[in-house]
Every structure is written in structure tokens, then in C-alpha cells.
Amino acid sequence: MLKNKLFYSLIIFAFAGTIFAQKDVYVSAPGVKNPILPGWFADPTIKKFGDIYYIYATTDNEMLASGAPTVWYSKDFKNWYNYIMEIPSFSAQSITNFWAPDIVEGEDGKYYLYFGNCEIGCNIYGYVSDSPVGPWEKLSKKDVPVISNGYPRENFPSLDAQFFKDTDGKIYSYWGTWVHYNGGYAVGELDKDSMNKMKNSTNIPLEQTPAPFEAAYIMKKGSKYILMYSGASCHDETYNVRYSYSDSPYGPFIPGKNNPILSTNNDQTVHGPGHHSVLKENNDYYIVYHKHDYPMTRGGLARQVCMDKMVFENDSTIKTVVPSSRGIKDLVKSEVPEDIAFGAKTTASSFYHLKSTQYDYEYKPSYATDDNNATMWKASDNTTPQHLIIDLGSEKKIKRIMTQFEFASYYYQYTLEYSVNGTKWNLYADRSKNRTAGSPMIDDSEVRARYVKLTISASEKTGLYAAVWNIKVYDSLFDIPLPLKNKESKTFPAVKSTKKLLVDFDAATIQSNSTISTVFNKGFIGGVFTKNGDVSLEKVDGIKAFHFKNGAFVLDNPVPESLAWNGSYTLATWVKNPEIAKEGEILASWCDRTRFGLANSYNALAYNSGPYGAGVHLDGHFDMKFNKLPEADKWHYLVLTFDGVVEKIYVDGVLDNSQNMLLSSAIDKAKLIIGASDIGENFSGFIASLRMYDYALNQDEVVKLMNQTKPKKE
Numbered sequence: 001m002l003k004n005k006l007f008y009s010l011i012i013f014a015f016a017g018t019i020f021a022q023k024d025v026y027v028s029a030p031g032v033k034n035p036i037l038p039g040w041f042a043d044p045t046i047k048k049f050g051d052i053y054y055i056y057a058t059t060d061n062e063m064l065a066s067g068a069p070t071v072w073y074s075k076d077f078k079n080w081y082n083y084i085m086e087i088p089s090f091s092a093q094s095i096t097n098f099w100a101p102d103i104v105e106g107e108d109g110k111y112y113l114y115f116g117n118c119e120i121g122c123n124i125y126g127y128v129s130d131s132p133v134g135p136w137e138k139l140s141k142k143d144v145p146v147i148s149n150g151y152p153r154e155n156f157p158s159l160d161a162q163f164f165k166d167t168d169g170k171i172y173s174y175w176g177t178w179v180h181y182n183g184g185y186a187v188g189e190l191d192k193d194s195m196n197k198m199k200n201s202t203n204i205p206l207e208q209t210p211a212p213f214e215a216a217y218i219m220k221k222g223s224k225y226i227l228m229y230s231g232a233s234c235h236d237e238t239y240n241v242r243y244s245y246s247d248s249p250y251g252p253f254i255p256g257k258n259n260p261i262l263s264t265n266n267d268q269t270v271h272g273p274g275h276h277s278v279l280k281e282n283n284d285y286y287i288v289y290h291k292h293d294y295p296m297t298r299g300g301l302a303r304q305v306c307m308d309k310m311v312f313e314n315d316s317t318i319k320t321v322v323p324s325s326r327g328i329k330d331l332v333k334s335e336v337p338e339d340i341a342f343g344a345k346t347t348a349s350s351f352y353h354l355k356s357t358q359y360d361y362e363y364k365p366s367y368a369t370d371d372n373n374a375t376m377w378k379a380s381d382n383t384t385p386q387h388l389i390i391d392l393g394s395e396k397k398i399k400r401i402m403t404q405f406e407f408a409s410y411y412y413q414y415t416l417e418y419s420v421n422g423t424k425w426n427l428y429a430d431r432s433k434n435r436t437a438g439s440p441m442i443d444d445s446e447v448r449a450r451y452v453k454l455t456i457s458a459s460e461k462t463g464l465y466a467a468v469w470n471i472k473v474y475d476s477l478f479d480i481p482l483p484l485k486n487k488e489s490k491t492f493p494a495v496k497s498t499k500k501l502l503v504d505f506d507a508a509t510i511q512s513n514s515t516i517s518t519v520f521n522k523g524f525i526g527g528v529f530t531k532n533g534d535v536s537l538e539k540v541d542g543i544k545a546f547h548f549k550n551g552a553f554v555l556d557n558p559v560p561e562s563l564a565w566n567g568s569y570t571l572a573t574w575v576k577n578p579e580i581a582k583e584g585e586i587l588a589s590w591c592d593r594t595r596f597g598l599a600n601s602y603n604a605l606a607y608n609s610g611p612y613g614a615g616v617h618l619d620g621h622f623d624m625k626f627n628k629l630p631e632a633d634k635w636h637y638l639v640l641t642f643d644g645v646v647e648k649i650y651v652d653g654v655l656d657n658s659q660n661m662l663l664s665s666a667i668d669k670a671k672l673i674i675g676a677s678d679i680g681e682n683f684s685g686f687i688a689s690l691r692m693y694d695y696a697l698n699q700d701e702v703v704k705l706m707n708q709t710k711p712k713k714e
Helices: 365-369 699-709
Strands: 010-015 018-023 041-049 052-059 070-074 081-084 099-105 111-117 123-129 162-165 171-175 186-190 198-203 214-221 224-231 240-246 274-281 284-292 303-310 312-314 345-348 353-355 360-362 386-405 412-419 426-431 441-459 467-474 501-506 518-520 528-540 543-555 569-576 586-591 604-606 614-616 635-642 646-651 654-660 671-674 685-693
Touching: 041 099, 041 284, 052 099, 099 162, 162 214, 171 214, 214 274, 224 274, 240 274, 345 365, 365 386, 365 467, 386 412, 386 426, 426 441, 441 467, 569 586, 569 699, 586 685, 614 635, 614 646, 614 654, 635 699, 671 685, 685 699
Parallel strands: 041 274
Antiparallel strands: 010 018, 041 052, 041 303, 052 070, 070 081, 099 111, 111 123, 162 171, 171 186, 186 198, 214 224, 224 240, 274 284, 284 303, 345 386, 353 360, 386 441, 386 467, 412 426, 412 441, 501 685, 518 528, 528 543, 543 671, 543 685, 569 635, 569 685, 586 604, 586 671, 604 614, 635 646, 646 654
């Protein structure tokens, strides 16, 4: 378990045959070089075309890493700019999976982009453009994949493809995931005439790449082919990078003598590093990989891109990489002027203090001006407006402000103001109606001021916090490598919480003891619950309650927009479970699993003894179990809360378990169901009452509500 303190780790540098030891910097220290990107991105592929570096990556921390297809670009490897690429959708549906992309420059001077997608089977699709950033055209007008699921053998999952151009001009691809039980990685040659199909493909025997999982990456060192890959589990600290080598692109491959060569470091400040690519700059090699965030999000789906030096002992041996927060020294001299806000004093309307069963961590205002992509300022809750004030120390010329919000591919609405005295404010930039995403957001104007004030008023997605990785202020203008601009979103700003009781479902309020077919919802969203299956109104222990045997109540009104995406909630219920099963036993759900089968896209409260409940999101990697299972055949007060950062389960007023989460709840066609999920998983037991709010109650409020709603014997 990670602890909330700042660690030092040891980085070993080899130079001229001598080993030097240098202490790493604090993970939260100002100006550290890792992570290199401000945001949630994984599976990075790094390329250099001309004098510009590009990082193509999976957009992370939402709906099983199903964010927008974006690319980062930079000239100095310090200042990175994000762009949402224009990629045509499939004929069947729009693209929401853009997984583990790779790009190849063809002999025709065009650029060929490949990525994995599991919407129509898990396949690798190909696109072509005259530019490394698009716009892209399909290689197949009929959506035929370059590498299909079940190729080169039946049931083989075609994901995580990386392409390699050999010295003889041939292009090879290596792909596969979950290969430890799918028979080993695959290798094949890309048809250079079409760039759209494979030939001579086969599987590499498992024993040639011991302990594999996914993410093969091939490179050449001298006459040796180095097949690198990621092993163990991407969800936790065991994730690592390994390698084998061969004299041929097809093998046989010999495992490296010192595997793994990249792992979680001793103090766990670099946690679960893997799924990498390699940059060769002159005669030096750099490994670009992702690691988990800190504090760590459940399931390891909030990943960030890092880079460290990689050294070969000889053509077939890679030295162990010691991952760091320090990162690498400047590869290229930057022409961007000094950030005059670096280290400046900051204050904010509020900041989030994360307190859970795992962490005690603060998202301080000072983290917005520390030029550190591992830290951010985050407001105390997901209400807006929220503001941040920077004190530059003295009156200075300001010509540009660049703001890196938490989510690069979603827009934020905001204003920037400036002041000489911190009392009277003037408008610097008005983005209060902005609908264009970007990282950084760039605002230019020439003023003189001591104070800068950022006010965030709304966001594109429900439940997003006012949160900033870095805000930078400059006294002069400078060129941007590629003056690209994202398209304006057609989506209206997100609905905000009503701060109300949405659902009030209480057996004690029902006067009749006759057969019940409908129950009116007395909560804010109204509607009628209709009974499906076997549910009866009974008295147990003198308490009136609904007895769920094999049935449920379904609300006719839609799930409110305030519960969409990352919307906060509280679900509180008095329940008695005579026999506790290992799975199922859903008390309430508000999701549509038939339409979205992705992690964190649905939500439910369960009362079972397995890893799938209390909080249900996909499987044991993302779900939250009870630490101490509530005793069977007794009345308990169970409360599940989510504030947009942390999910918590309370049992009888006591915090039992918690986990960091970012949800991507899909509610478009979802139904609010009591006593089951959308696919069954029925609860068998008694529910006296159930209440739901679109905000998170704190522990004092949970206890107060427990005492107010405790069922009474009749």
C-alpha cells in the first residue's frame, strides 16, 4: 500500500565505466520532469518527425480508457501541446476505443496510424494522412481491420500492435494481449503495397517471452532484434517491462538475463510502470512508459506518461532501468521564456483534502504553479464556480497565460482576471462560454499586474472538478510548434447537482398491507416504481419491509443527468439479508450494461461476500468489496457515497472501505432499479427503505440520516 509521504529513491547512472549515485527528487517537488505530460494518458508511442516530437497514447481515466483520440506534440520535450485528432468513425458506430496507437511513416511520405478497438470485435484498424496529426482517412472503406480478432489463430485477441521498420525496408508488427493464456505474442509482416494487411504471421511460443501479459515492442540494436513487452498485471504494482532477443524478426527469442528491466521502485513512487516505447536520440535511448497516479485510482486506469534513460550493456542486454521522478535532463534547448508564475504564492476558493481508508492527501493551490505534472490543485468539491489566485510578488508585464486543466480533451468554461492590488479586478480573457477543449488553453493579452485570478464556472462533463495541473504566465510571446485548434464541442455544459433527495422509497409510508404493484417515488425526480417479479410487502421483526425473492422495482422516470459521467451520489438503505451470496445480490443499480460493457460506465450497490460488492463497476479490479462483511440476517444501514474522487461504503454509520475512482456513468437508456441490476443479479432479502441523493454525504451526515430513518417496529 502506498503511504502519503514523500520518498527519496536512488538513481544509478553509468558514465565512462564509473557508477555514480544521485538522490531522486521528491515526487511532489516543484519542477520535476516525470510525468512528462499533464494528464491521464497511457500506452505511449513516441515518434520524431522532422524537428517535432509526438506522443500518441490511450486517453485514460474514463470508461475503460475510452477517451478521445489525441496526440501530444513538442519541439523542446518540455512544453507539450494536446490535439484531438479527426478520425472517421466506423459505419456501425462512433469510435470510443482508441487503444495503444502506433504510427508509421510510409515510403510514399504518408503517415499510417494504427490502433486497437473492441467495438466490433477486438481488432487493429488503420488510417492514413499526409500529416502526423491528421485528418485521417480509413485504409479500408468497409471497416476491414488490418489485424483482425482471431488472427493468426482462432480466438487470438488483436490489440496492442506495434510496428517496426527493419533496415531492409520491411515492416513487421508484433501484437497481442492477455497472451499468458492466449499462446504467446503474434508477429507478421505488413504488406507495404497496401499498408493494410498482414502476411506470414505466426505466434511466438510462450517460453520465448516468459511471464508476458501485453504490449510487445520491437527494436533493433546492432544485429539483434530486441522484443520488449509488459508482464504481470496492469492493474497493480506488479506491472513491469521485460525483454527477449533474437537474430531474426521471427525468433527464436532468448529471454534477457536480467528481467524485468523496469518495475515498481522500492518506495513505490513509480507504481506499475509499463506499456512503453523507445526514443533513440543520437546514440542515447530513452524508455517512455506509463505509471499509475498517486493517490492511486482503483484498477490502475488513471495513468501518466514518464520517461527515463535506458542503457544497453551490449547489443542483447538492457541494463535495469531505475524509474524516477527526476526524469531526464533537457534533450533540446527550449526557446520558451521563463514562467514568471513558477513557485508563486497561490490561494484558492477551496482545495480538496482526500481522506479515506488508504490516503490522507491534499490537492494544494500551490500545486498549480509548481510545474509538476504529478500534482494538481483541485477544489474541495465539484461545485462551481471555484477560483485560484496567483501572486506574482510584484507588478509585472503579462502577455500570455497557459492553463492545463485536469482533462485535456474536455472543455472548461472560465475567466482570467488581473489586478495590481488584489482588490480591483479587470478582465484578461473571457472563456465563460468556451466549448473548445485544449491543453494548454492559451490566452494572450498585454497588461501589467501583480495578481492573476482564474475562475472556473463550468465543464463539459458532469462531476468534473475545477482542477489544474499547471497554470503558467509569460511576459513575452513565443511560437507554438503546430498552431492547431480543436473543434468546438456541440455538447452543452454539464448539468450540475440539484443537492436534493432524488429517490425516497420507504415501506413505512405505505398504508395498505395488500399486494403492492406500484410505489410512488416521493423524491425530487418523482415517478412511479413498478414491480417486476416476486416482491411482497411484509413485516419482519415487527418492521414493515419489502421482501425481495426474485423481483425488483423499476422507476419509470429516467435517471437524472446529474448522475451521469462522474456525478456524485449517495445511496442509503436499511436492509436485512438472510443469506449472503458470493456474487449478485444487487440492492440498487442505475446503469445499462447491455449497451456499455466498459469499466466505470455503470454503478450499483451490492450486498454480497465477493469482490463485486459493495460498489459495483465491472469486475474485481474496479469494484469495492466490504472489508468487514455485514452479518447475515440482521438489519444494517448501508450507505454508498461518491464525491467525484472517492467512493466510500459505510456500514451502520462506520466507514468500512473506500477507493479512489473516476466514473464514466452511462445513463442514456439506464433505469433506476431497486432489488436487481439491468441484467438480473437479484437481491433476496428485505429492504425497509432506500434513499438516493445526487451529492455525497459526509460521515456526520450519514450518521444523522441513519438515526433519522431507522425503521420502527409497528
